[in-house]
Amino acid sequence: MTGRIVKATGGFYYVDIPNPSDPAAMRRIECRGRGVFRNRGITPLVGDMAVVELSSGEGTGSVVEILPRKNSLVRPPLSNLDRMVLVLSVTDPEPNILVADTYLAILAHRGIGATIAITKADLAPAQELAGAYKKAGFPVYLTSGDNGVGELMIALSDGISAFCGNSGVGKSTLLNRLHPQLGLATGETSKKLGRGRHTTRHVELLYLPGGGLVADTPGFSSLEMLRMGHIPKEELAGCFVEFTPFLGGCRFNDCSHTVETGCAVLDAVADGDVGKSRHESYRALYAQAKEVREWEHR
Numbered sequence: 001m002t003g004r005i006v007k008a009t010g011g012f013y014y015v016d017i018p019n020p021s022d023p024a025a026m027r028r029i030e031c032r033g034r035g036v037f038r039n040r041g042i043t044p045l046v047g048d049m050a051v052v053e054l055s056s057g058e059g060t061g062s063v064v065e066i067l068p069r070k071n072s073l074v075r076p077p078l079s080n081l082d083r084m085v086l087v088l089s090v091t092d093p094e095p096n097i098l099v100a101d102t103y104l105a106i107l108a109h110r111g112i113g114a115t116i117a118i119t120k121a122d123l124a125p126a127q128e129l130a131g132a133y134k135k136a137g138f139p140v141y142l143t144s145g146d147n148g149v150g151e152l153m154i155a156l157s158d159g160i161s162a163f164c165g166n167s168g169v170g171k172s173t174l175l176n177r178l179h180p181q182l183g184l185a186t187g188e189t190s191k192k193l194g195r196g197r198h199t200t201r202h203v204e205l206l207y208l209p210g211g212g213l214v215a216d217t218p219g220f221s222s223l224e225m226l227r228m229g230h231i232p233k234e235e236l237a238g239c240f241v242e243f244t245p246f247l248g249g250c251r252f253n254d255c256s257h258t259v260e261t262g263c264a265v266l267d268a269v270a271d272g273d274v275g276k277s278r279h280e281s282y283r284a285l286y287a288q289a290k291e292v293r294e295w296e297h298r
């Protein structure tokens with residue numbers, strides 16, 4: 001039978017398959033992966049559609065085939081995502097814009113949509129942060145307590161979503177508000193380190209009451225993002241969605257959109273059509289990409 005891997009932990013894969021007695025319900029099968037995956041260098045991921053061979057034991061089986069993916073991430077280990085919700089807190093911890101923009105660029109390069117959820121909007125002004133990402137074309141939701149959760153729930157009611165963000169920004173707290181019965185563990189932000197403790201131990205897809213599936217995932221760090229994949233400098237501008245209307249309008253065909261005279265993107269920044277902070281992130285990422293040689297990327 002064919003179903004979706006919704007949880008992976010301790011070498012087991014939990015696959016939801018249709019329940020023959022109730023087409024509207026799902027039946028969860030605890031599976032092991034076949035050794036053929038190791039031989040082929042394939043790792044089943046949460047979100048994968050998989051072919052399952054049921055065993056004689058009740059509710060157990062084996063994953064025998066992974067169907068083609070539309071996208072995948074290594075950290076967090078997920079596939080077939082429709083969107084990633086990047087959670088940023090206004091304060092405690094302060095948002096790291098370069099880290100956030102790096103992650104958004106990686107998502108764009110992987111063909112994964114992005115939504116911004118800003119937490120702790122009751123503790124500090126959030127309009128400047130929200131405005132910067134709205135200007136860039138991202139859906140943005142301000143949350144504080146239960147405020148704003150309903151609007152976010154509607155946005156997640158279709159397809160597979162995942163939450164990401166640095167530790168302490170409130171991913172698990174926000175998910176608990178989306179679905180109070182989840183009871184996901186949360187951790188207080190460390191005053192000494194200025195960041196939260198990781199509280200999520202594995203990746204699991206969860207059914208939201210308004211529809212859709214969502215995964216609670218560990219926080220990410222800059223090092224983990226570097227491991228997710230290099231973006232060649234020639235492709236980086238296309239990963240900043242607000243640059244798109246201006247690409248192709250530069251004086252030079254090989255314009256880097258960083259310092260050149262006659263650059264349409266730089267003109268857009270000067271005119272206020274592209275946010276300065278986003279362009280600063282682009283320039284920092286472009287400088288990093290220039291230092292990576294092709295053989296190092298391979």
